[in-house]
Amino acid sequence: MKIKFLLILVLGCQAAYPQWLYTTTRSYFRQDPFKTEFSLFLPSLMNDPGLIEKKISKKTDSTLFYLEGRYNSYYPFTITTTHCKIILAEMQNYPDSSNKEPFTYFVYQLIGYALPGESGLNDIRQEYEKLHRRFKKEMEVNVLKELEREGVQSGAIMNYTFKGMIFYPLTVAWASSADHKENIIVLSIRFFMSDNQAYLPITPNSP
Numbered sequence: 001m002k003i004k005f006l007l008i009l010v011l012g013c014q015a016a017y018p019q020w021l022y023t024t025t026r027s028y029f030r031q032d033p034f035k036t037e038f039s040l041f042l043p044s045l046m047n048d049p050g051l052i053e054k055k056i057s058k059k060t061d062s063t064l065f066y067l068e069g070r071y072n073s074y075y076p077f078t079i080t081t082t083h084c085k086i087i088l089a090e091m092q093n094y095p096d097s098s099n100k101e102p103f104t105y106f107v108y109q110l111i112g113y114a115l116p117g118e119s120g121l122n123d124i125r126q127e128y129e130k131l132h133r134r135f136k137k138e139m140e141v142n143v144l145k146e147l148e149r150e151g152v153q154s155g156a157i158m159n160y161t162f163k164g165m166i167f168y169p170l171t172v173a174w175a176s177s178a179d180h181k182e183n184i185i186v187l188s189i190r191f192f193m194s195d196n197q198a199y200l201p202i203t204p205n206s207p
Contacts, residue, residue: 021138021170021200028076028110028187030086033198041198045088050074064090064104077112077185078130079123085111093167105167105192112185120183121176127185128156128174135160135170142168149178169200 026032031045046056051069059065067088075081087109092102112127114120132141139160147155155175159168171188192199 024135024170025189029108029189030071030074030076033106033108033189033191037196038193038198039196045086051086059090064092065106066090075112076110077127079112079114079127079185081112081114083113085109085113087111103192105190106198108189108191110187114183114185116181116183118180121180124174124176124183124185128158128172131172131185131187132158135172139170147175154178 022034025034030050031041031048033041035041036044045051046054046067048069050071050073052072054067054069056068057063057066065088067086069086071084071086074084076084087107089107089109090104091107092104112124114123114127135141139162141158142161143157143159145157146153147157154177155173157171157173160170160172161168167190169190171186171190173186173188174184175186176183190200
């Protein structure tokens with residue numbers, strides 16, 4: 001499958017995609033890639049006055065785009081967080097095993113850092129369960145991975161999808177360090193960019 005044909009499938013079915021996931025993105029991410037043209041979203045994110053400690057690697061012939069930054073005064077989660085980080089990373093993948101021509105997409109991550117200690121650990125686990133209850137009503141739950149350290153659960157990763165998706169559009173995860181000094185909740189969105197617009201990974205088999 002050629003990249004151009006793959007994008008035609010994605011764009012052609014965009015209107016049929018459930019709009020609630022776009023609402024979810026607006027609810028949690030300070031800068032929404034689906035709200036405007038990508039050429040406006042990207043500089044808005046890069047120049048966000050609330051984003052500090054930024055690390056930006058622009059796309060070149062040999063490297064893909066990467067942005068990382070920290071919010072000290074943005075708290076989209078329902079639990080208490082000390083700060084949040086944002087990552088926007090361009091990734092590369094292959095449509096299938098028979099086609100060696102890769103396609104690129106973006107992973108947009110919001111990472112919330114809860115309070116250290118057992119209270120923070122309980123907070124992120126509760127937030128994770130709350131998000132899971134919300135998303136499983138609308139999407140298929142696919143591939144739960146539990147993280148362990150010395151036989152004790154230290155995190156979990158849950159992917160959500162629809163039939164016919166090219167890759168998982170949504171992932172929720174939590175993790176805790178060995179001493180519980182760092183407790184994090186992670187919300188990840190994956191999307192294509194084509195014709196200066198962000199699109200979710202839809203195929204004709206999607207509902």
